[in-house]
Amino acid sequence: MENKKIVCIGGGTGLSTMLRGLKAYTKDLTAIVTVSDNGGHSGNLRKEMKILPPGDLRNCLLALAEAEPMLEALFAHRFSEGSLKGYNLGNLLIVGLVDLYGNFGAAIEKAHEVLRVRGQVLPVTTEDVQLKAIYDDESEIVGECEIVSANKSHKKYIKEMKLMPSQPKVYKNVLEKIEEADIIILGPGSLYTSIIPNLLVEGVCDALRDAKGKIVYVGNIMTQPGETEGFTLLEHVNIIEQYIGVGMIDKIIANDGWPEAMVIEHYNQDGAELVLPLIDDNRLIAVPMIALNEETGYVRHDSRLLAQTIMSIG
Known part of the structure; x- marks a missing residue:
């Protein structure tokens, strides 16, 4: 087992799936959760x-x-x-x-x-925070659940995310863990409601900019209705870099496998599409890593293959 210090930043089921795979490869593993x-x-x-x-x-x-x-x-x-x-x-x-x-x-x-x-x-913080979306028409909606519901109904484009109160105090040890990490992983998870909320907490973006470790984005397998419909892999990356700085992501891990046709059809009916790694970028690591949850019929990352890919980063 290696002693790489790995910090994972996100939320939702994607984060916990990744952690299950990584714990077999390192003893120094930290999850920072929205x-x-x-x-x-x-x-x-x-x-x-x-x-x-x-x-x-x-x-x-x-x-x-x-x-x-x-x-x-x-x-x-x-x-x-x-x-x-x-x-x-x-x-x-x-x-x-x-x-x-x-x-x-x-x-x-x-x-x-x-x-x-x-x-x-x-x-990431222990303050009572609420998420706020600001749209391209300058309208605003507060509350994670309300934001997703409104996005599905009105198909509006999110211009910016904020927290209320703004810049909440970061929880103890979070910045130190980012500073000491060899690898810092953003995702997988909902772009606007699992990843970005962590970046809005006091000091987190500054710590990422100053970090000595490599910053890795793990792309989602599917787009998310109500958040990222129609988004390419590069659009996900660009939006994260609006918060942490252009060019700050060192590696992009993406799935290049295909689920069965019936699974794709199931997602398409809900407005979701496969996020394909169709970018010419030397940061890209594309690996087929789809696993199917038999109970729900939804796809997820294969935790073992994802962990192996992360651990191969020098």
Whole structure:
């Protein structure tokens, strides 16, 4: 096992999928996770309990856990009946830890101990932030869930993303981890709601610009309805570099495999398309790395192949 220091910045299922693969290759692994989600059951807990959304952090903790299988199963369990239908037990346990230890940061630290997490999972901030989209017609929408819904309905182009309050204080150790990293990975994940929100926190973009490690963007396999419909791989890269600086991304990892036709058709019906690595760029590393989730019928990155590709970067 190598001792490369790897920092992964993002959110959503793409981040946790990548972490599962990487933990087999390095002991020094850090996930920096967005906390702007306001939808689903995580969003409900956020409103009712006045805490940060626990879902993305829980997924990353589980991805890096070395706890007994029963404990992992408890943290992953989702209720199917009654008033708790749809709620995840792991999210509720994090809420309980917040109650016990007084704040969200301490609760996540205790969850590391309970799950015997290899590496670290850090919220990018512990301030109560909301995401705001500013469109090319100068209209604005606040709230991650509301932004995605409005984008699907009105097909408007996002000009800029902001956080409210602006420039929230970064969580402890986040900047230090970026500074010390050999490789810093942005993505995979929703461009506007998983990756960019991390870049809007105080000091994160400056730390990336000053970082000694290589900055790598892992491209999404499919475009995302309500966010990146019709986007090319290069458009994803260019938008990230609007925040961190042109030319700051050292390597671009992209899938160049094709899912089965019926899978593509399923995505096309929802307005999503395959993101093809059709760019002439010496930063590009294109590898077929599609895995199909049999339960959902959706594609994801093959965590093992993605990890091997990341580890091959010198």
